[in-house]
Amino acid sequence: MLTRNLTKLRNLVLDTVDMSDVELTSFLNLSSSLEHLSLSACELHGEFPSQVFQLPNLKVLDLNGNFILTGYLPKTNWSSSLELLDLSSCDFRGSIPTLFGNLTQIITVDLSGNSLEGQILDVFGSLRKLTSLSFLSCNLSGPLPRSIFNLTKITHLVLSSNHLKGPFPNHVNELQFLEELLLNNNSISGGIPS
Numbered sequence: 001m002l003t004r005n006l007t008k009l010r011n012l013v014l015d016t017v018d019m020s021d022v023e024l025t026s027f028l029n030l031s032s033s034l035e036h037l038s039l040s041a042c043e044l045h046g047e048f049p050s051q052v053f054q055l056p057n058l059k060v061l062d063l064n065g066n067f068i069l070t071g072y073l074p075k076t077n078w079s080s081s082l083e084l085l086d087l088s089s090c091d092f093r094g095s096i097p098t099l100f101g102n103l104t105q106i107i108t109v110d111l112s113g114n115s116l117e118g119q120i121l122d123v124f125g126s127l128r129k130l131t132s133l134s135f136l137s138c139n140l141s142g143p144l145p146r147s148i149f150n151l152t153k154i155t156h157l158v159l160s161s162n163h164l165k166g167p168f169p170n171h172v173n174e175l176q177f178l179e180e181l182l183l184n185n186n187s188i189s190g191g192i193p194s
Helices: 024-029 050-054 098-102 146-150
Strands: 011-013 036-038 060-062 069-072 084-086 091-094 108-110 132-134 141-143 156-158 163-167 180-182 187-189
Touching: 024 050
Parallel strands: 011 036, 036 060, 060 084, 069 091, 084 108, 108 132, 132 156, 141 163, 156 180, 163 187
Antiparallel strands: none
């Protein structure tokens, strides 16, 4: 069984390895000392166990490019150490949990191309280290939360191709490090502030 007895394992990188025959329950055996888990484009399928998000020392979780990998973002007990979360081009479902705002060490979040629902909650105010946030094509709706535009270190903010609505944020000029802002294919109204 995958990673059994590897109690001191800190980094597990198996990007592009064909893991289509791996039972996802085998990831429940991952060591609590694990800091870096990267399984991008591994042909994983089925429901990813939410317990992996709760590994106490996890800093990097990269599952991008596993197009038929499903799952839900956990509602409780996220690893407070998480710095990078990349679930892009998977098929995670459900809403963005309110506890997302507790990930105070997070630097990069990419949830692009998932089947999320609901609004982008106004929970980003405490994520002071966040530099890159992408919710491209996530089926999200509702207004743009003000707290996203309080992220003083943000360089890349991608919210394209959702069902977001409301006025263009007039406080976007406060984001002094912003290099990329994508809001296209939404129902954003109004002009760009001077």
